Amino acid sequence: MRHAGPKLLTQIAAVHFVSHVHIMLIPALLPVLPGLLGVGFIELGVALAVFNIISALVQAPLGYAVDHYGARRVLKAGLLLGSLSFLLLAASPGYALLLVTMALAGLANGVYHPADYALLAKGIEPGRLGRSFSLHTFAGFLGSAVTPAIFLGIAAVLGTRAALAAGAVFGAAALLLISIPGSGVYRVAEVGNKGCAGPVPATGRVRLFTPMIGVLTVLFILLNLSTSAIEKFSVAALVQGQGLTLTWANTGLTAFLLCSAAGVLCGGALADRTRRHGLVAAMAFALAAALTALVALGVLWDWALVGVLGAIGLLTGIIAPSRDMLVKAAAPPGAEGKTFGLVSTGFNIGGAIGPVVFGWLLDRGLPSGVFVASVVFMVLTVGLTLAQEVFMARKGRGALRYQR
Incomplete structure (x- = not known):
């Protein structure tokens, strides 16, 4: 077992921060979205419901994907999908596309918990795992807390579409951070990656529904x-x-x-x-x-x-x-x-x-x-x-x- 330590924790905390930015981006922009999309708050509430329903449906299957294909690959795919969804909405705003965006963002959101926790569980020493989990959760709380001020500020200065595009930029920055060769994420020996060190458990025979x-x-x-x-x-x-x-x-x-x-x-x-x-x-x-x-x-x-x-x-x-x-x-x-x-x-x-x-x-x-x-x-x-x-x-x- 290779422990990736502080570099891994920094990267995963940054990803969790961005995941909460993406969760809060549409709720934070609720005061200005009706003017951009030409809809009321009921329609926006339906869009938020789509996000939560999709996230609930995909979390467990994505957990299987994390263990089979490797958390790093799945995490990068989630960041890319989430960023592209908000960039698409910024480029061509409309209510139908908002529903598509929320479905895609909900799918991306389902990646973060299984991938983040799998990487931390494998890459952090057991004696530091509790503090690592707390810093990971704290980063998410912080992302939720700062999103309204940051993105409403961007919307006030540059417009609502610019604020949506900025959400994509945050995701792209996190994707680049975890793509650095030899970084903390790359030092974690993952079960799903071919050629990784250590024995490969028979995860397909594991009884999970206990x-x-x-x-x-x-x-x-x-x-x-x-x-x-x-x-x-x-x-x-x-x-x-x-x-x-x-x-x-x-x-x-x-x-x-x-x-x-x-x-x-x-x-x-x-x-x-x-x-x-x-x-x-x-x-x-x-x-x-x-x-x-x-x-x-x-x-x-x-x-x-x-x-x-x-x-x-x-x-x-x-x-x-x-x-x-x-x-x-x-x-x-x-x-x-x-x-x-x-x-x-x-x-x-x-x-x-x-x-x-x-x-x-x-x-x-x-x-x-x-x-x-x-x-x-x-x-x-x-x-x-x-x-x-x-x-x-x-x-x-x-x-x-x-x-x-």
Whole structure:
């Protein structure tokens, strides 16, 4: 096993940054796209739904492609496809082409999690894997956070088409970065590449659909539902249900997002110092559920609310590296791409369900229900994580008795 170290982590973090730029590019440009395309927000919402549906459908098959053909090849293809899709829309904007673009970008988006995690799992020393996962996740958070400011700024100065083309330029830059001969990505010995060092496991005979993988997929669905309620609907819920001004509600959301990114970095250091990843995740989410319940009660105002939302963000961010370590532990040898691809579909499933549920609550005049629903999903996450932790502990004791 060859460890590629910091160069690999830098490259994969940059790719994950760009992947989140591509995810957020159309949502960030929503205020200016109706003028360019001549459509309303409902049509744009349909386009975003196409992106998530395609991503959900292709993640698992692309995980198989990662393990069969090599993560490097699949990752480069994803970056190229994503970049070309936005360049095509910039060259010839129209609603029909937007739908095609979102389908192609959704296909490209399905590449990143299985390819990124497979490369990190193979190329990073085990003792640094938790911190590496956290930096990888942090880079994605950062990409989401800066995209609206950067691309709305470009649209204001150079036009919306230029902003779309700039998204393609970001992708091309990441593609060039991972194409440098002898770089970190090229130092990873991949199962799917002919002539690579080391034994080639029989990945085709690996049993992937295990109960543990199923549990982790459900866990990813619940994690998405728990956090997306706050990320996407908290501002509307706070303004509509608790009478907060838009400024304070947005300040609270900003605190949540920034502290989430900081929590990811803290969680990475924690993940490398413990093997009880399920317990870490359960404790952090239990505290987050208690604080979210306070928000739902409507007893917090101004800076107190901002502080609590920031604490919720920190706690939900902390669990991200432990979550990834759980998936790594469940992945059969040589099947990291398949495993992360399959489990990551949970995010897209949650992304398709959540907006419908939370939007329905707001339309029915139940804004506090957004936070109540988040608490319910968090509690379910805690229960599932603790059940998984107990199962793994019993399994370990059973294996130890068998060895004796």
